[in-house]
Structures are given as C-alpha cells and as structure tokens.
Amino acid sequence: MKKLAIGLYVAVTVALMVWGYYQAIYVAPTDAMQGEIFRIIFYHVPSASVAFLFFAVSLIGSIGYLAFRRNRDGWAQIADAWALAGAEVGVVFCTVVLLTGPIWGRRAWGIWWTWDARLTTTLVLWLIYVSYLLLRRFAAGPQMQTYAAVLGIFGALDVPIVYMSNRWWRTQHPAPVFGGSEGSGMDPSMVHPFLWNMLAWFCWGVLILGIRYSVERQHQKFAAQEAQEALNA
Amino acid sequence: MDQRAILDHQFLVAAYAITWAVQLGYVAWLALKWRAQKRNAARNRQ
DSSP: OHHHHHHHHHHHHHHHHHHHHHIIIIISOOBTTTBGGGGGHHHHHHHHHHHHHHHHHHHHHHHHHHHHTTTOHHHHHHHHHHHHHHHHHHHHHHHHHHHHHHHHHHHHTSOSOOOOHHHHHHHHHHHHHHHHHHHHHHOOSTTHHHHHHHHHHHHHTHHHHHHHHHHHSOOSSOOOSSSOSTTOOOOHHHHHHHHHHHHHHHHHHHHHHHHHHHHHHHHHHHHHHHHHHHHHO | OOHHHHHHHHHHHHHHHHHHHHHHHHHHHHHHHHHHHHHHHHHHHO
C-alpha cells in the first residue's frame, strides 16, 4: 500500500513537472518588457520559495533535536534527520536560484552579478548551509549533531533577512512581485502558469526531501546497529 | 528572429538545462548513496 502511494505521488509529480513546463513555455505570454528571458521566473522564484521552506524544515528539525537530545533519543534522531534533509535539499534549490538568477540578470540588467542586498544575503544563506553540510560531513564525535543544530538555527535567521532585503533596501534585484508595494503583481495571464510551476516544484521538492530523509534514517539505523555490534564484540 | 531574441532563447535554455542538471544530479547522487547503504547493510547481515 505504501509503495503504491509513493508510486502514485511520483507519477503525479512528474506529470505536474511536465505540465508546469508546458505552461511556462507555451501558455504564458511573452513579457512585453523582457521578452522570452522572463520565463526564467517559472524556475527561479519557485526554487527560492522551496529553498526557504526547506530551511524552515531544517530549523524545526534543529530545534527538535536540541529539545529531545537528552531525554528522547529516538525523537531527537528523527528531528536531526529532518534537519539534515531540509538543509541539504534547501541547498540544492538555493544553488538553482544562484545559478538561474545571474543568467536572468545578464540579459535583464546587462550584468551577471552585483553585491546588492538581495543577492548578497542569498549567497550568505547558501554559504551558511554549505558550511552546515561540511560540518556534518567532516566533523566527528558526539557533539557534532549539537553543533550542526545550533548552526542550522543561526543559518535560518538569514531567511527572513533575504526575504525582506528588497523591501528594506534599494536593490538591483526587482521589488517583490507578490506582496510588494502598490502596483506590484503579475499579469493575470501569467499567474496560472506561475502557480502551476510553484505547485510542481513544491511537489518535486517534497519528493526529494522525503527520499533524503529516508536515506538519512537508514544511515542512522545502520550506524546504531554497527555501534551495538561493536559493544557486543 | 533578431539577435536579442536568439540570445534570450539561448539564455533561457541554459537556465532550464542547468536547473535540471542540478536537480537530477542530486537525485542520482542520492540513488547511489541509497544503493551503497543497502549494500553495506546486506554485507553486515551476512
């Protein structure tokens, strides 16, 4: 039953990705100002949204780990697995944002990169979570998960700063399309393709988050089993 | 198509291709990791 549900979810996600692509390329009209290059928005913005969401998952997992690590080890390990999965998949989506953004910027602004608040804080966010993953990969010892959880919590503090950066400061990056000042927004003919792509990327993200979580849980069980065998020997 | 439209198209294709390369590359890495863990677990059980 579980396998059937997973298979169904994968099928729906793949269908949504294909549908999202069709909407982005064939249904959404060409932007009057930017032309074809505007269609990067259908991959760039959903990737940023999903990255933020998964960094929030990592934050909750990190807090959960710190809360449960002394008295409920099982729960703490589950929380830690979510923290790692959220951070890692978040980094993947943030990487996409940092790669597609400059490609868009080169055509729209004539430059690949500028040190404005939105771009810089996003790069800092990516660097914090890459350092989180490096810590988890190379640090050893019983305190590693605790250090990682603390870093995960501090890293998440950058997310609201990234989100608010083009509201608080004047930036090269455009003002928010949704929830921005008066007059912001998207042409109604572009909203549906945009929402389909948001949904598709969200489902894709949840799928790989779930896979990453399962891999980590399997790793934890394997490591615990090895430790037990070493004690018994 | 004028020069600007051609360049826009090329940049758009690059952005979409890079996105899928990153995403599918990560999924492939996860699959390899998963397979290696399964193999280690099976070896330990023997």
